[in-house]
Amino acid sequence: MKALVFDGPGRRAWTDRPQPELTAATDAIVRVDAVTICGTDLHILKGDVPAVEHGRILGHEAVGTIMEVGQAVTTLKPGDRVLVSCITACGRCEYCRKAVYGQCLGGGGWVLGHRIDGVQAEFVRVPFAETSTYPLPKGVADEAALMLADIMxxxxxxxxxxxxxxxxxxxxxxxxxxxxxxxxxxxxxxxxxxxxxxxxxxxxxxxxxxxxxxxxxxxxxxxxxxxxxxxxxxxxxxxxxxxxxxxxxxxxxxxxxxxxxxxxxxxxxxxxxxxxxxxxxxxxxxxTGLVDTSSTSMLLRMLAAGRLDTTRFITHRFGLDEMDEAYDVFARPQESDALKVALFRN
CATH class of the missing domain: 3.40.50.720 (NAD(P)-binding Rossmann-like Domain)
Known part of the structure; x- marks a missing residue:
């Protein structure tokens, strides 16, 4: 598959990477149907987030389709459309039980595109899939839901x-x-x-x-x-x-x-x-704070009810294989007038 890979400060590449596989019974493999770029990704490329290793696939905001689930996943099935949250939650640790998912002690928190491979790729492995993705209500478009992965x-x-x-x-x-x-x-x-x-x-x-x-x-x-x-x-x-x-x-x-x-x-x-x-x-x-995404379900309900307008954030749209161009546009808002960019599976 193709993916956007961090290769050290100031260096990125849209290149071939192995397709992800299930590694735990709570995982899901998600086909990325829509993805965006975050200002945090630009901070990573500047070298501001030293925990991100060379070779990491970036990205933590996506909407996609479930392709495969681990044996412990019972509430999701192949074919389901889901929002992939920027925060992963084990659902069992002390912080998750308080809905403070950003501080998850069980292997979650902000891990996608940070400590494990992220979503700026054709496919992504999502740990703790049942507590780290949100099924999309009928009638909610991919690009509208995409803004609920992080910024909202x-x-x-x-x-x-x-x-x-x-x-x-x-x-x-x-x-x-x-x-x-x-x-x-x-x-x-x-x-x-x-x-x-x-x-x-x-x-x-x-x-x-x-x-x-x-x-x-x-x-x-x-x-x-x-x-x-x-x-x-x-x-x-x-x-x-x-x-x-x-x-x-x-x-x-x-x-x-x-x-x-x-x-x-x-x-x-x-x-x-x-x-x-x-x-x-x-x-x-x-x-201060890292988002916990405890409000995501509520915001999704508002979106489905027509109470939130999120597509107005998106000023530029690309195919997934135009990742390099999308980064160039997003990184130069003074010239491009870009707010959020959205990339879609061809």
Whole structure:
């Protein structure tokens, strides 16, 4: 089969790899019908995630068809359409029993495209298949479900829910890439009074407007002063960091009001300064997190009911064998205006 293989920082190849086989009774082999690229994949290619070994097949977001299941798998069968979650869950360890699947102790967590071969391939082996895939409701298209593999549950759980967005809140979102736009979408579920989005790229600010942002700012426009004016001098109730660089995290801590929340969603590859000398007296709560995907079933129900519009995230579509071109487009959003790319089995 063909697969996208990481060959060290800055190097990738769409190349031949052996087709995966069942190695445990709880496995399933899934034919990849639709797959996307994540900003985390770009971090891996930059060398920001040293746990990823050379030769690893990348990718952790896919929709596919069950081809084969292990002997212990009883709720899935060949032919079933499934969402392959970015988080794998053994379902039995202490963390899984608390629905904190991202911290699974039994061989799960974020493993696909990280510690084991991922989904940017024609086929993938999914461990713990019954607790790591989600059957797709009838009528839900592959590309619509694809956004629920990672960015929607991530923005909901690590952004809006960790940030404790409440009705009437002012929410500041720093970064209008796919996660930032998903944060707009999921924050709206809680009824905030205003959503302010800060990004340096005009095209992404324009996208944020279409997703429902109320105020659009660039970093040079003194966003702290603008938000203070909007909120009577208080600042944002919640600031969501959706980039993953020191400057954007530190900006979030300046935007939030006393007693407010900073929810860091971005994947950081370098240290950020934590100004506790300023933050301690302001009662600021800072949360981080790897998504647990405990919300995926709920989001799938909303998608099936027509309560979520996820296909608007996808700006570019490719065949699976156009993986290199898709990476080039996704990695250059300033030139391509790409948000999310989707690749489909030919």
């Amino acid at each position: 549950p991530t923005s909901y759980e690590v952004g809006a829910r960790n940030g404790k967005v409440q009705p009437g809140d002012c929410v500041a979102i720093v970064g209008a890439g796919p996660i930032g736009l998903a944060a707009i979408t999921t924050a709206q579920l809680f009824g905030p009074s205003s959503i302010v989005v800060i990004d340096k790229e005009p095209s992404r600010l324009a996208a944020a407007k279409t997703f429902g942002a109320d105020v659009l700012l660039q970093p040079g426009e003194n966003p702290a002063a603008a938000i203070a004016e909007l909120t009577g001098g208080l600042g944002a109730d919640v600031a969501i960091e959706a980039v993953g660089v020191p400057e954007t995290f530190e900006l979030c801590t300046k935007l939030v009001r006393p007693g407010g929340h900073v929810a860091n969603v971005g994947v950081h590859g370098a240290p950020a300064t934590l100004h506790l000398e300023d933050l301690w007296i302001r009662d600021i709560t800072i949360t």
